[in-house]
Amino acid sequence: MAEKEIKKSIDSATVDMLEKASSDGVSTAFSRAATMKPCPIGAEGSCCSNCAMGPCRVPMPRGREETLEDKQKRKGVCGATAETIAARNFARMIAAGTASHCDHGREVTKIFLAVAKGEAPGYKIKDEQKLLQLALDFGIKIGDRSNNEIAIDVGQTLSDEFGKQEGELLFLKRAPLKRQELWRKQGVVPRGIDREVTEAMHRTHMGTDQDYHSLLRHGVRTALADGWGGSMIATELQDVLFGTPSPVASQINLGVLKQDEVNIIIHGHEPYLAEIIAVVAQDPELIDYAKSKGAKGINLAGMCCTANEILMRHGIPIAGNFLQQELAIVTGALEAIVVDVQCVMQGLADAASCYHTKVITTDRRAHMQGATHMEFDEHKGTQSAKAILKAAIDNFPNRGKNVRIPKEKTDLIAGFSHETINYLLGGMFRASYRPLNDNIINGRIRGVAGVVGCNNPRVTHDMQLAMVKELIKNDVLVLQTGCMAMASAKAGLMVPEAAAKYAGAGLASVCEAVGIPPVLHVGACIDNSRLLMAATAMVKDGGLGDDLSDLPVVGAAPEW
Ligand code: SF4
Ligand code: SF4
Known part of the structure; x- marks a missing residue:
């Protein structure tokens, strides 16, 4: 029986760019996932290559229950079960x-x-x-x-x-x-x-x-x-x-790229370079330099968790989440994608070779064939950042005619650190999670969910949205980090008005009283630690039990 093809994405900007990638002959994580099926043995964790006697494969029998005899045989050369x-x-x-x-x-x-x-x-x-x-x-x-x-x-x-x-x-x-x-x-x-x-x-x-x-x-x-x-x-x-994040307005999706400016995406995880680039990109000398190359200015956007970091603290717009990194290049309007560590696909170099985009690696621990390496030195942070921006600006005249920037961009409010949530709920002078607990006790809010993690082309991109919408409809406050936060932001769930539109009556009434969205952007993936602190504060502020397991809270990473 033919396998049912999964829908690639629910995000129209992504679907648009996948069509362009296909007509431009560019390989993406989506096309590679479609042609390379996951290995069924590895998928169930039944493969070991930890020593030279292997690799050993011990898969479950297909299409029938495992017998005792099967189980006896399912062992590696060393006898590992x-x-x-x-x-x-x-x-x-x-x-x-x-x-x-x-x-x-x-x-x-x-x-x-x-x-x-x-x-x-x-x-x-x-x-x-x-x-x-x-x-x-x-x-x-x-x-x-x-x-x-x-x-x-x-x-x-x-x-x-x-x-x-x-x-x-x-x-x-x-x-x-x-x-x-x-x-x-x-x-x-x-x-x-x-x-x-x-x-x-x-x-x-x-x-x-x-x-x-x-x-x-x-x-x-x-x-x-x-x-x-x-x-x-x-x-x-x-x-x-x-700086500890506080509420900040911005926009998200590939539509934040600009036709007439030098577009630079900063992508990866660690925010030191991005912090300096966010400041240096406003340097009048560099803006004049961009103008001397025919651009109207410098447009900085983020991707993946670096994006979350500079969104939370500077309101820099986000071009997209994990599975959109190659698609930003496919727009044909990206002068440079500046990367450090984690979540940076090697496929970027191949995609960039089809357009004019420069892939710039900046971290001593992460190099990539086909990329330009400009190592960031924190002792000379401003110099490093200026050199990187200048390389991107120098690339603007090389932009070709095959440009299509999706129109999609959505407003969002981010910056909900654990401290900010505390102040918003309890006020500056008696900051506390107690009002949240009280609303859980009186039944207006039924619980809190942390929905986090990465995208995965093995499932429909941004499919987590169905779960998040269902949670808020059922009066569960949702806190998000990483690429899942971006998926909800793209769908318009991270503005206060979303409460009236998508949340149940109880949650909506609390969000409206406090002035917060029903889905809160808490930060990058490492900021899952803020979720631990928020849950701990709920325990300490009383009324719901004396351990994390007593709380009506749940965590999920739906696409991973
Ligand atoms: S012999 Fe044991 S450790 Fe070595 S690969 Fe096989 S199962 Fe793994
Ligand atoms: S959510 Fe996952 S894919 Fe996205 S930036 Fe964080 S670690 Fe990377």
Whole structure:
């Protein structure tokens, strides 16, 4: 029987650009996913290539129930059972994700310390209040010391979290007490961030941990080192350095690209370069330089989580989410796509070779054949950013005639950090989640959902929207990060007026009273740590129980 073809996207700008890509002969993640079906053995986690005796494949029997005999045979050369192999694969996925978020956190810590020591002149500490709060949390002396002196101690304390060998990660103390006790009882309290990732790789290697319960327990420990460790460190230090987000208006989708300006997209995950580019792009000298090349100005937009970072703090528009990165090039109107780490497809280089777009890699850890490498140096941040923008401007005269920019762009309000939600709900002088809890207790709001994660061409792009709409219709407040936040924003769910249009009567009444959308943009993927803080605040402000599991909250990553 022929497989049912899935609809590629519910976003009309994406569908339009996929048609253009097809007529221009450009390969995209969508076309590659259509021609390369997922391997059914890998898809169920039944393949192991952890040693030279493999790869070993232990798939479930097709079209019938597994017998005892089948089960006996489903073993790798070393004797590893299908359960062990699947648990190892899953634990390695957790380790890779944790390593990525935590390397981001490590890089922030490094730059934070350089700023505090006066070695990174393009940056300064923007959120003093948050810096002092962190110092108080860690017992660091404040007195009459300067912000930079305090920041050195805060930065060093958090830097030590990565290489710590024993004890507990410091931010775990923020969790509800009952949860902390449960983690201790289960033996899943992370000791140091790098230690848990390394141990995950060791345990999952040939001949080490051979019990899937034990493997999965360490997976939990490693995941906690991500959410309450590296991700939280990244969020907190970025807020201190670049400012804690507050509500900001902007627009989203490929329609934010401009016909008559130098279009530059900044894409990836870590916001240090993007922060400086956002400022330097307004430099009158560079704007004049763009005009000298025939453009009317410089148009900066974001993509993926870097986009979320500069949207949350500067209101820079977003060109699209993960699956739209190649499509931005397909418009033919993109002078440069400036990338750092994570979520950057190698397919960008191929797509760019069909147009004039320059792919500029900027991070020492992430290179790409076919791209131009212009390494970012935080010690000379402004110089690095100017050189990158100049390269993009120089490319404007090379723009061809095969240009089509979709008209779609949607208004949104972002900037709902955990602190902002606190103030909006409780007011500046008695900031609190208690009004949210009260509205849950009185039944106006039925719960809170965190809907997060990446796109995936194996399912319909942005299909999460159906779930989000259903949740708000049923009076569930939705908090979002990453590419899922972008999907909802593109569909118009992130403006206050969306409450009357899409939310149930109870949720709509609360949103209207507070002046917030029914779906809140909380930030980038590392800002899932803000969701942990929001849920913890709900527990601490009382009335709903004394642990996270008592709350009417749920999390989902629907396309992943
Ligand atoms: S670790 Fe075991 S299951 Fe994995 S490849 Fe080696 S022999 Fe095969
Ligand atoms: S949601 Fe996923 S795909 Fe999108 S930027 Fe974040 S990590 Fe990357």
